[in-house]
Amino acid sequence: MDGSGAPGTHGTRQPAPGGTAHHRALPPTVGVEEEYFVVDPASRAVVAAGPRLAARAAGVLGDLVSGEFTDLQVEVRTPPCAAMDELSARLAWLRRELAACAEAEGLAVCPSATPVLGGGDAAPVGDHPRYRDGVELFRTMMDDFAVCALHVHVYLPDREVAALVGNHLRPWLPLLVEMSANSPFRAGRDTGYASWRSVLRLRFPSLGPPPRVESLDDYRRVAAAMAEVGGSSFAELPFWDTRPHPHLPTLEVRCMDVPAEAADSVALAAVVRGLVVTSARLAEHGDKGPRLGGELLRGAYWYATRDGWPGQGADALSGHVLPAPERARRLVGHIGTALEDLGDLARVTAFVDRLAARGSGAHRQRAVHRAGGLPAVVDDLADCMTTPPAVPPGSSARRTARGRDPGGRASVEESGRACGPAPARARLERPMDDTPKQHGRPPEHAGRVRRDGYARLNAADLGIDTRALAEDFTRLADAYRDLPPDPYARGTHRFRRYSHAVHLPWSGELSYIPGVPDEEFGTVTEYWQDEHNPEYPRVRRRLPDIPESLHGNRLLDALVRADLDRALWLEDLRRVPVYVGVHLISLGVHDREQEAVSSPNCLHQDGGSPATFTFAHLIGRRNVQGGENVIATPESAGRQPDALPPEAIHDRFVLTEPLDGYGVHDRRVSHYVGPVRLGDDGNEGRRDILIIGIAPYTPGL
DSSP states (O other), rough: OOOOOTTTTSOOOSOOOSOGGGSSSOOEEEEEEEEEEEETTTTTTBBOHHHHHHHHHHHHGGGEEEEOOOOEEEEEEEEOOOSHHHHHHHHHHHHHHHHHHHHTTTOEOOSSSSOSSSSSOOOBSOHHHHHHHHHHGGGGGTTOOOOEEEEEEEEEEOOHHHHHHHHHHHHHHHHHHHOOOBBBBEEEEEOOOOHHHHHHHTTTTTSSSSSOOSHHHHHHHHHHHHHHTTTTSSSSOOOOSSOOOOOSSEEEEEEEEOOHHHHHHHHHHHHHHHHHHHHHHHHTTTTTOOOOHHHHHHHHHHHHHHHTTEEEEOTTTTOEEEHHHHHHHHHHHHHHHHHHHHTOOHHHHHHHHHHHHHOOOOHHHHHHHHHHHHHHHHHHHHHHGGGOOOOOOOOOGGSSSSOOTTTSOOOOHTTTOOOOOOOOOOOOOOOOTSSOOSSSOOGGHHHHHHHHHHHOHHHHHHTTTTTHHHHHHHHHGGGGGGGGTTTTOOOEEEEEEEEEEEETTEEEETOOOOOOEETTTTTEEEEOTTTSSTTSTEEEEEEEOOOGGGGGOHHHHHHHHHHHHTTSSSSHHHSEEEEEEEEEEOOOEEETTTOOOOOSSSBBBBOTTTOEEEEEEEEEEEEEEEEEEEEEEHHHHHHGGGGGGGGGEEEEEOSSSSTTTEEEEEGOOEEOHHHOEESSSSSSEEEEEEEEEEEEOOTTT
């Protein structure tokens, strides 16, 4: 059940014999298996053509393709790879070539963990003794057991350490289920679960979390006892979610649904490798892992299968119920050193960002279903088989020929060739704004932001009736008169208030979130830019809230909704609650020696997420000089405009008229506003600006 892998294809090559992962010059190699359903392109239902497709694909992929437990499925496996760039290129090649072979057979391939359409009858079991033994042992339980998984194999030759590593991985397995959840539908029905595949697996006595063991011998005793009482087919190859492979020097992790996109599979492989390396280091120093009750762990699994990302779930380490994003932050903190050492921190961080922006594969399937029905779900998943991965500049993957194995031939010797660790801050995954998917026809006035990554805007562009909203404009402008000094920059002549709201795209509702009590300002709201503000990296700034009287201001509401119109063409924002940050900022000076600056005082991005947008609208400008806006390439972040070559700058301009402004798709550009100085007309000058930030809502923003 779920396959066991083939010798010689998963993490078996390592440049130096012996030793554990962190003792070797190169990182431990990783290989992955992905299973897919074979579907009829006309009906979109699964069909028993797996053996036929595997036979045809073997002419191209050799032993990297095979049949699976049922004839409805086919499996590919990568060779072991030392670098995630290499793994990404190889997996993309395998997917693309398999899809081409399927098309040649009049078929399609669907990366979903359960059949979306069809598969309601007893699944035809593949011709393999291990599969037939499973049917004899578990009988009718096997009728609907057609599921597709992602399996990750990490090189770990020390069997004793590998057995103890399983103890350390146990508490994190439910989170891996949530991160990979991609099976909300089965046989034409919404199950109400994020990972129905995991539900099907958990009913078996030998599938699910492994037991906690004291040693390799203890592991073997428990496995033998399970086989003896009929809980599993083979003592040497139990089907627990982590297991040392009996023939290969690897540890296998098998709890995950097959993701829709190859980029997510690679990111999950990076997470698993980070967990294995971290756990091996602990085990080698005598730590046998936390003692977790089996009941609590299975309860955490059940939470994960039902709600998925970003729902509440049981943290098996603490016993508390916590949202998935919080548990993901704890996971990254736990394995962060290993990820940094391996060059995988940026990839994993980008993956968590993607989950925050769009949810898991289950979210994707349900969103497509709402827009076009279940046939559209199958079509969308099939398209994922040929989505090309983005690779960073200078990556060896850029030098491979399209349609060919990136290694020329998938040999074990070639597969472990090191590409070198990636820079920790590099973004290695495909950005969402590469050929972004849309729901329906986007507004025409969103086109410039969508096309170029930024656009200059005015009242006419925004569709704002300034005459009808004149009184609301006056009340909004009046709110700038009593802005308190920025508590984090009291000497910079910057004044500000800030609140955030949540917008529900499916209902149009916009609700402000109350701030928390504060002795100085009444109420405050936290503002978080992660590491994207070099002046306040990873600092949660507590800023005074905007007045409640502005919550019902019609002009402010019109500006927020006009900006949302320019952002919601991005599919990843249309299917999740949307965070709206509202900043009232004034740069004010009173003599010619003063200079008021923004924060950060350099080109920057406000979040860097693939689904983050920033809009600025001038409310008033009086008796000031400067305040030039600059839009530049994303690589320019952290620098001053005058230090850039001309080709790095997209635009320079000064906002002068009320409601003049601009919008940026944060991932694709950087932006800046220059210092403000006093003009020639009097002894007071100020520039009042409204900043509206838009991003997928996650707890903690």
